[in-house]
Amino acid sequence: MVQRGLSGFSRKMRRNPSYLLSLFGLLLVISLVLSITLGSVSIPLKDLCQVLFGQGNHAVDKTVILDIRLPRALAAVFGGAALAVSGLLLQIFFRNPIVDPYVLGVSSGATLVVALLMLTGFSLGMGSVSPFLVTLAALIGALAVVALVMAIAQRVKSAVTLLVIGLMIGYLCSAVVNILMTFAEKENLHNFILWTLGSFSGFDWGEVEILAPAGGVLLAAAYLLSKPLNALLLGEDYAQSMGVNIKKLRISTVLISSALTALVTAFAGPVAFIGLASPHLARLILGTSDNKILIPASILLGATVTALCDLLARISFSPIELPISAITSLLGAPIVISLLMKRRTSL
C-alpha cells in the first residue's frame, strides 16, 4: 500500500524486518567477497577459500588478499557502518533529514589540521608527509572539534542552536583551509584535495585493528540508545514527559556520533554521502523509523554500499583510483531520489 507497484513478496518481507536484515547481511557478505576477488589481479573464489582456510599454496594471492584487499575491505565496511549510524543519530537528534555526520564540524576540524600539515611548512624536511602523520593530524582535528561541540552541547538549550554552531565551526575551519590552499604549492594542493575526497586505499591491519574494535564498541553503544532515540522521534518535550533524560541523551548521542565520524575521518578522510544517504535508504526500504531496526539496517547498508563504492573506485579506471566520495554520490543520489519519489508519506 505504501509503495505501489511492489510485488506481494517484497510487501510480505517488509512486514517482517528480520528477513530484510538477513538479506542485507547476505548482500554485505557478497560485496565483501567481490571486494576481495575483483581487481587488477583477479582471484578465483576457490583460491580465496583456500587462502582463508590456510590450504593450498598461493603466495601472491595470499599477500594480495590478506595484506591488501582484506584490510581495505574491512575498513570500508566498518567505515561505512560508522558513518551511516553517525548520520542516523544526528538526523534523529536534530529531527532533520538532511543532516549528515559532518554537520557538527568534525570533518572540518580534521581537514583544517590536515591542511596545516600538508599545505604549510610543518612537514618541511620530512620529504613527503607520511600517512601516519596525516591520520594523526586528522584525528587531532576531529577530536578537538568533538570536544568543542560537547562543551557547547552542555550549555545551549536547543538542538537547533547546536546545529547552527556546528555549521559555523565548519565555516570557520573551511575559511582557514581556503586561505592555506591559496598559498599552497601545486603538488601539495593536489594531494590535499585527494585526501579531502576520502579514500580507503592503503589501509593496513594496524589501522583496521584500531578502527574495527573502536567502531564496534561505538556502534553497540548507539544500539543501546535505540529506546530513548525512538522516544525522541516525538520531540524533546514528549520524550521528557515519558521519562527520557534529555540532557544525558543529548550528550551521549552527540558524543557517539562525533566519535564515529572522527574515527572514520582520521583514517579515510571525509567520505561524502554515506552518512546522509544510508539512513534514508534503510528507512525507505524498511518503511519504518524504529531505531531498533534502523540502526542495524543502517550498519549493514552503510557497510555494503561503502564496500561496493570502494570496489568501483578501485577497479573502474584501474590503475587510477577514483575518489570514493565521487562514486558514493554518483550512485547513491539517484537511488535515494527514486525511492523518495515512490513514497507518499514524508520522511
Place this chain on the structure above:
Amino acid sequence: MSVIQTQELAVGYGGRTVVGDINLEALKGQFICLLGPNGSGKSTIIRTLSGLLRPLGGCVYLKGEHLNAIEPRELAKTMAVVLTERLSPGLIKVFDLVAMGRYPYTDFFGRLTGKDREKTREALGLVDAGRLADRYFNELSDGEKQKVLMARALVQEPEVLILDEPTSHLDLKHRLEVMAILRRLTQEKGITVILSLHEVDMALKSCELVILVKDGKILASGAPEEILSDERVAELYDIDCANFSNCLGGIELRNGGGAGVFVLAGGGSGALVYRLLNKQGFSLSTGVISENDIDYHVGRALGATVISEKPFEEISKSALNRAVFAGAQAAYILDAGFPLGTQNRRNLDLVKQILAQGRTIYSLRHPREARFLFGEDQDQWVFCPTTGVLLSNLKREEGRRQSKKAATSAAAAMG
C-alpha cells in the same frame, strides 16, 4: 483528595515571570480548563504543571509530592501530556506511536510485552481510533492525529492528563469528539484532565472548573456557570465588537451603525433574522418580547435594542408605547412571523399602530395568515417567502433611499 496542587506558583521563561501567584487545586476526576486569550500564559502554566518547565517561584505538588523531585519515570506513570507542537515523527505507524507511551513500563530495549500491546489497543479504542492502528501517523488528518496523541498519553496510564489547546486546528466534529472523550475519561476512569482552551463556549459547555488567565494573573476561577458572566468574558478577551451570552453559551458579533430595522418578533422567530440583519450591518431594535424568550437573549447578545416584558407577563401599555416609538425611529419594519398568543396579544395593537402611521411592513409570514391576524387590507405589506427575498427587498429599498438622500442633499446645497 487533591491530585495536583500549586502554591504561590510563578511560571515563566528565563527569569521573566509570565503568570504569578497561582494557587490551584485539582481533584481526582476533575475536568479543569485554563481559559484566556492568546499569549496570556496558559501554555506556560501547562508546561510548568507537566514538569517540562521549572517553576520560577512556588511549587507544584503531585499527590502531595514535590513535582520536580519525582523521578522522571515515576512521573511519566502518573502524568501524561498532549502538546500543541506539530509532530512529524517520520515513518511510524499509529500503533507503534501509541505504544511509545509505554516507555516508562518497558524494558531497556523498549520491547513490548503482551500487556503493553493490550494497553495500546485499549487506548486506541478509548479514543475511537482503533481502525487507524496500521496507518502511518503522517498520513492522518489533524483530528485523527490529535486522537492518536491522546491515546499515546493514555497508555502511560496516567492519573493526570494535561493537554495544551487540544482543540485548535480541529474541525467542529473532532473538537466535540475530543471534548467528549476527555469528559468520558474523567467520569469513567477518574482521570484528572487539565487543559487550556481559548474557546469560551467549549469551556462553558464541557468543564467543571475554569481558571481565567489574563495579564499575568489568575483573573478568577470556579464553576463556569458561576464565573463566566457576560461582562467577565468581555473583560477576559477585551472584546468590544461582540457580546458573550452565558445562557446561550456563545458569542455574538455586534454590528450596527447601518439603517435601523425594527423587528416584530417573539417565540424564537427573531433569532435567525437578527443574525442575518446584523451581519448585513443593519442596526436592530425589536419588540415586544418576553424576557424568557430566546429572541430576548440573542437580541441582547447582538446588541439590539430589545423592548421587553417580564417573563410570563402580558405586555404592558408602557412597553407597547416604547415599541411604537422604536418602530417610528427605524427605517424599516420587519415582521419575523412571531406567534400571537394571549401574553403578547398587545403586539397586535403594535402592528395596527405601525400600519396606521402608513409604514410598510416586510413580512416573513404567509399572506393568508397575515390577512387572518391583521385584516384584509394588505397594501402596506411586502411578503417575503424566504429570508433571501427579504434581504434583497431591504437592500433594493436601502439603495433607493440612499440615492434619494444624496439627491436631496445635493438639491439643498444648490438651493
